[in-house]
Amino acid sequence: MMNQRTVLVVDDDPDIRKIVHIYLRNEGYRVFEAEDGAAALEILKAEGDAVHLIVLDLMMPRMDGLAACMKIREEHDIPIIMLTAKGEDLDKITGLTTGADDYVTKPFNPLELLARVKAQLRRMNVLSAKQQAQSVISIGDLTVEIDRHRVTVDGREVALTPLEFAILGLLAGNRGQVFSADRIYQTVWKEQTGYSDNTVMVHIRNLREKLETNPREPAYIKTVWGVGYKVD
CATH class of the missing domain: 1.10.10.10 (Winged helix-like DNA-binding domain superfamily/Winged helix DNA-binding domain)
Structure with missing residues (x-):
């Protein structure tokens, strides 16, 4: 059960959160959900080190992914995979510059996202x-x-x-x-x-x-x- 690793899924689209949640749960992960960056920060404040990776949407109301990513990086170094509906290199580079570790462009294959989640968590545990x-x-x-x-x-x-x-x-x-x-x-x-x-x-x-x-x-x-x- 992956030692019950926990992933925080942050997206204002409940359908996307649901499908990502299902795929992650079926692989043995524990999943938290948040509808925007502000809600994600509240979960991180409450759960602390219990969250091992964040899937973070770029475009959200109240607090978008870029603002949330910068706030998260002030206190946490856990992996962040950014979701973006835009395919331009500038959007990808902006996400990486603010502290994201990887990105997936919408619409995405849930299996691709799952593979990237596994790769990021594996990388956290393995050094050469x-x-x-x-x-x-x-x-x-x-x-x-x-x-x-x-x-x-x-x-x-x-x-x-x-x-x-x-x-x-x-x-x-x-x-x-x-x-x-x-x-x-x-x-x-x-x-x-x-x-x-x-x-x-x-x-x-x-x-x-x-x-x-x-x-x-x-x-x-x-x-x-x-x-x-x-x-x-």
């Missing part, structure tokens, strides 16, 4: 063998504590999403090695490439904004033009 063996990685003023899921820069703790932490752990744990966007996507997302370039690029940009004094001249995550990214 190399990262496990190397529990603390220090590079200049940057320290990555794998076991504690903690990152500091010059003694300042930096809050990262699960995917941001996984990308940083991959690059820092293989210092000097260049990883293409496709390889990062396949390793961290554990999926074949599809729309990896924009997805990886946005997460790298978010990491730089959080880690670097000057993101335009990064000291840690370097771009090797035409090839990929590395940590020196």
Whole structure:
């Protein structure tokens, strides 16, 4: 029963909430429902660490998905999958920039969403063998504590999403090695490439904004033009 993992489904359409609830419940998940971002925040306030993943609609009344995502990220680093009715790259990038880990475009196949839920929860529990063996990685003023899921820069703790932490752990744990966007996507997302370039690029940009004094001249995550990214 997946150790009774709990998913919070946030959407103003009760039919969508119902179908997602049914698919998740049939896979053994516990499910909470909320009709907008404000209701989702109330559930998180009451349930705390009991929620392991959030499926969050982008367009909702009262508090939309972007506003809710930003509020959630102030206190929680649990995976967030954004649902959007729009297919434009700008909407996807905006969702990722505010702290979402993945997105699914409406109309969607519930089985695809279920697969992404499983992948996100699996990623939360699995680190590469190399990262496990190397529990603390220090590079200049940057320290990555794998076991504690903690990152500091010059003694300042930096809050990262699960995917941001996984990308940083991959690059820092293989210092000097260049990883293409496709390889990062396949390793961290554990999926074949599809729309990896924009997805990886946005997460790298978010990491730089959080880690670097000057993101335009990064000291840690370097771009090797035409090839990929590395940590020196």
